[in-house]
Amino acid sequence: MLRKFFHHHTGKADDKCNKLCCTKIDGFSVTFGKNDVFHDVNIHIHCGELTALIGPNGAGKSTLLKAILGEIDHQGNLYYFDAKGKHTGNPVIGYVPQYLNFDLSTPTSVLDLFRVSLSNRPAWFQSKAKERESVLHTLKKVKAEHLIDRRLGALSGGELQRVLLALALNPLPDLLLLDEPVSGVDQNGLEIFYEIVSELRKSHDLAIILISHDFNLVAKHADRVVLLDKTVVCNGVPKEVFRDARTHKIFGMLVNHGERGE
Numbered sequence: 001m002l003r004k005f006f007h008h009h010t011g012k013a014d015d016k017c018n019k020l021c022c023t024k025i026d027g028f029s030v031t032f033g034k035n036d037v038f039h040d041v042n043i044h045i046h047c048g049e050l051t052a053l054i055g056p057n058g059a060g061k062s063t064l065l066k067a068i069l070g071e072i073d074h075q076g077n078l079y080y081f082d083a084k085g086k087h088t089g090n091p092v093i094g095y096v097p098q099y100l101n102f103d104l105s106t107p108t109s110v111l112d113l114f115r116v117s118l119s120n121r122p123a124w125f126q127s128k129a130k131e132r133e134s135v136l137h138t139l140k141k142v143k144a145e146h147l148i149d150r151r152l153g154a155l156s157g158g159e160l161q162r163v164l165l166a167l168a169l170n171p172l173p174d175l176l177l178l179d180e181p182v183s184g185v186d187q188n189g190l191e192i193f194y195e196i197v198s199e200l201r202k203s204h205d206l207a208i209i210l211i212s213h214d215f216n217l218v219a220k221h222a223d224r225v226v227l228l229d230k231t232v233v234c235n236g237v238p239k240e241v242f243r244d245a246r247t248h249k250i251f252g253m254l255v256n257h258g259e260r261g262e
């Protein structure tokens with residue numbers, strides 16, 4: 001079957017990605033039994049760009065991230081093109097889930113969490129002091145060095161999210177998938193999270209997909225917005241998507257330059 005890919009920058013049919021590196025989500029579909037969650041999803045994700053994924057409840061946003069991760073059965077392919085535009089196989093993917101279930105009374109600290117997650121890496125055979133230094137270095141990227149000895153259960157929702165983000169940066173991924181927490185993080189925590197993510201995109205030239213529910217923060221920080229509802233309904237820069245009649249129809253209210261009028 002011949003399928004045309006539409007590059008979301010130019011709208012032109014385009015098989016390659018024109019920026020330095022790119023992940024192509026190609027013809028993704030997921031069904032659960034008879035439930036068609038989404039079909040024929042085609043998106044190009046470029047490095048150095050923050051792509052916000054929006055859509056109504058149950059639109060399949062989290063499911064799409066899990067399909068990209070290869071955690072659930074799906075149709076379609078994932079292609080990664082390196083800086084030279086060559087197909088280099090699967091991208092290294094970092095993932096921050098919407099929430100983490102754990103026993104709040106656990107004595108596990110942030111440092112312990114890093115130790116457990118990274119212990120199977122050969123490069124991790126190093127002195128305790130060096131290990132601590134490496135973890136601090138990663139935590140610094142998310143402004144969380146001060147949390148290194150904190151118990152996981154004593155972290156606020158926003159702090160935990162930043163620690164998980166730091167874990168997802170180790171090793172530095174080609175594609176970073178973030179599922180914005182819908183509860184447990186206050187507005188201030190959410191703003192800090194977006195600022196850090198936005199900064200990381202520039203400093204590490206990261207390709208990021210962020211599931212977002214806060215349209216103001218999307219309008220402020222995202223480079224691209226993809227509106228998902230059974231398939232990709234709308235794809236463009238934030239202003240375009242928030243002005244689009246299809247966006248207004250789906251959310252059934254005023255969405256103006258990122259103002260969510262629910």
Ligand SMILES: Nc1ncnc2c1ncn2[C@@H]1O[C@H](COP(=O)(O)OP(=O)(O)OP(=O)(O)O)[C@@H](O)[C@H]1O
Pocket residue numbers: 032037055056057058059060061062063064
């Ligand atoms: N494991 C599963 N088995 C069956 N159905 C599922 C499963 N996971 C998700 N679904 C269904 O798939 C649809 C999409 O769910 P998903 O969580 O991806 O939506 P979402 O866009 O992330 O929603 P929200 O914004 O509410 O988090 C929903 O109808 C959901 O009930």
